Amino acid sequence: MAKGSKVSANIVMTIVIIWLLIPLAATIVYSLFEDWTGIIPKGFTLANYELIFSDSSFLTAMYQTVLICIVPIVITIILVLLALFVVTVYFPRLEKYMQILCMIPYTIQGVILSVSILVLYAKNGSILSDRMVMLIGAYCIIILPHIYNGIRNGMRAINMNMLLEAAEMLGDSKLKAFFKVIVPNIITGITVSSLLAVSLLFGDYVIIRNLSSTNVNNMQKFLYQAMKRSSTEASAVFVVIMLITCAITAIVLSLQSRSGAEKVSKQGE
Amino acid sequence: MSYIRFENINKSFGSNHVLKDINLEVEKGRLVTLLGPSGCGKSTLLRCLAGLEQVSDGHIYLDGQEITDIVPRKRGIGMVFQQYSLFPNKNVRDNVAYGLKLKKMPKAQIQQKVEEMLDIVGLSDKIDQYPSSLSGGQQQRVALARAMVTAPKVLLLDEPLSAIDALLRKNLQIEIRRIQQQLGITTIFVTHDQDEAMVMSDMIHLFHDGRIEQSGTPEQIYTSPATKFAATFIGNYNLLKTEDFNRIFRADLPGNDVAVRPEIVQLGRTDEKENPRELMAEGIIVNHIPHGSLIRYQVDCQGISLNADVVFEKQMEFHEGDHVFVRVDPDLVIRL
Numbered sequence: 001m002a003k004g005s006k007v008s009a010n011i012v013m014t015i016v017i018i019w020l021l022i023p024l025a026a027t028i029v030y031s032l033f034e035d036w037t038g039i040i041p042k043g044f045t046l047a048n049y050e051l052i053f054s055d056s057s058f059l060t061a062m063y064q065t066v067l068i069c070i071v072p073i074v075i076t077i078i079l080v081l082l083a084l085f086v087v088t089v090y091f092p093r094l095e096k097y098m099q100i101l102c103m104i105p106y107t108i109q110g111v112i113l114s115v116s117i118l119v120l121y122a123k124n125g126s127i128l129s130d131r132m133v134m135l136i137g138a139y140c141i142i143i144l145p146h147i148y149n150g151i152r153n154g155m156r157a158i159n160m161n162m163l164l165e166a167a168e169m170l171g172d173s174k175l176k177a178f179f180k181v182i183v184p185n186i187i188t189g190i191t192v193s194s195l196l197a198v199s200l201l202f203g204d205y206v207i208i209r210n211l212s213s214t215n216v217n218n219m220q221k222f223l224y225q226a227m228k229r230s231s232t233e234a235s236a237v238f239v240v241i242m243l244i245t246c247a248i249t250a251i252v253l254s255l256q257s258r259s260g261a262e263k264v265s266k267q268g269e
Numbered sequence: 270m271s272y273i274r275f276e277n278i279n280k281s282f283g284s285n286h287v288l289k290d291i292n293l294e295v296e297k298g299r300l301v302t303l304l305g306p307s308g309c310g311k312s313t314l315l316r317c318l319a320g321l322e323q324v325s326d327g328h329i330y331l332d333g334q335e336i337t338d339i340v341p342r343k344r345g346i347g348m349v350f351q352q353y354s355l356f357p358n359k360n361v362r363d364n365v366a367y368g369l370k371l372k373k374m375p376k377a378q379i380q381q382k383v384e385e386m387l388d389i390v391g392l393s394d395k396i397d398q399y400p401s402s403l404s405g406g407q408q409q410r411v412a413l414a415r416a417m418v419t420a421p422k423v424l425l426l427d428e429p430l431s432a433i434d435a436l437l438r439k440n441l442q443i444e445i446r447r448i449q450q451q452l453g454i455t456t457i458f459v460t461h462d463q464d465e466a467m468v469m470s471d472m473i474h475l476f477h478d479g480r481i482e483q484s485g486t487p488e489q490i491y492t493s494p495a496t497k498f499a500a501t502f503i504g505n506y507n508l509l510k511t512e513d514f515n516r517i518f519r520a521d522l523p524g525n526d527v528a529v530r531p532e533i534v535q536l537g538r539t540d541e542k543e544n545p546r547e548l549m550a551e552g553i554i555v556n557h558i559p560h561g562s563l564i565r566y567q568v569d570c571q572g573i574s575l576n577a578d579v580v581f582e583k584q585m586e587f588h589e590g591d592h593v594f595v596r597v598d599p600d601l602v603i604r605l
Contacts, residue, residue, distance in 0.1 A: 159352060163354060169321075
């Protein structure tokens, strides 16, 4: 690359980064000061953070957000893995239909989905009328295309049928070999799609607002209530949401890179 | 008594009849090759033996027991695939130990067997490496070790060398043959490469269009092709209509077609015969292709093209356009 074009590329990149980081930095600063009506913010304080962490409803919202994120993701991953195993190994012709089914949620808006679920199940009287079950079910639908794509792309990168046949010839059953050989090889795809799902579910307000009413609170609902009370408190909530999302991402990625590093260190022995 | 027996095997994929009444027997401890062009059914037969495909009709016996309906993992058969098929998330040790762990063998015994087998395939120093850091040849040797370490009744090799470069391929052909003979393991090898089949096999079964065209030792297959297809596929036979052969050599052989091996076609600058029975024709050199120590000359004899393989000698070298006398021993001409 020519020196001139490299410099201009760096300038563009820097502008884009600054443009993306300014709102984030402004929110952090805003949450740490009492007043920011002039150019320079005044009155550094951690009062907003003290306030939200001393509020038991915030801690409940945080706990419930993590719970209603993890459970649908785990359920969807297991369902998609098993379905893809059956389809790929025994009914490859059905794969296109499975793909269509899994892509449909892309076209469904949150309001329509939540209202439809309420109409169908709210007065049903079965376990499906439980608000938490409805919410987890709705979240499973929302994240289905992302999880499906992540896992399917991972499977396409390896010759799954051949690896299963090789394991079978060594005396293993196909299902056991799938979890012992195929799943560890597509773990990156599963991780990436899970992180995408986490960010989607962390940001949800519409579905939880419609489906759970006051029974379940998540961070977005808490944020909405905080915005009504104080904009600085809302900024602090936003910063905490962002930090939790970053922490989850960091934990997952470090777990993944640790397994990669173990491989590399073993190779070096 | 045969160790493996295929009895009236038929296999169809929809309307495509891939295997047609295959009857084949394999003796214990032999290396048998299923040879043929792509799509002839050789790999399908191998997969039927492995249990990875179900036969449409017929029976398969292994060591006196019918295995036609037994699931692959219970057949006691090892298999090496064309594309290595090593488990990418496991290192060489764990790949080779995979089958032994399933047999619930004690750890110390597994370790010992894995090391022994890696020693046999010459990869002891790669025991902790992952497949991605190995070359194609090394990966295939690991696959071989993994298939053999469980001491299977039969080892199946489905074109295991076709993805490997030429030099390494020749070395591995010899190595696989050495290991097979060292362990005395009954092996069925599938390939479309006739040279590979000749180098490695005790017995060759030549497949064509879902049937066995000819069976025999490599020598028998090479020197006595039974059909026009066998002559075409094995070696580089000159295939001629008998009337053309009779016309250019002024002979009177019976039959429809004849096959002439290129190495029995001799070229000379004079019409001197080495023995009086030899048939002679005149021709023009139209092309020559060096093949290492041999040169393949393409000679035009009255509109009929003949290939002659001649040992390279500087003073005997012919050039395009040279007029030559072509001699053939009629006893070595094969009538098809």
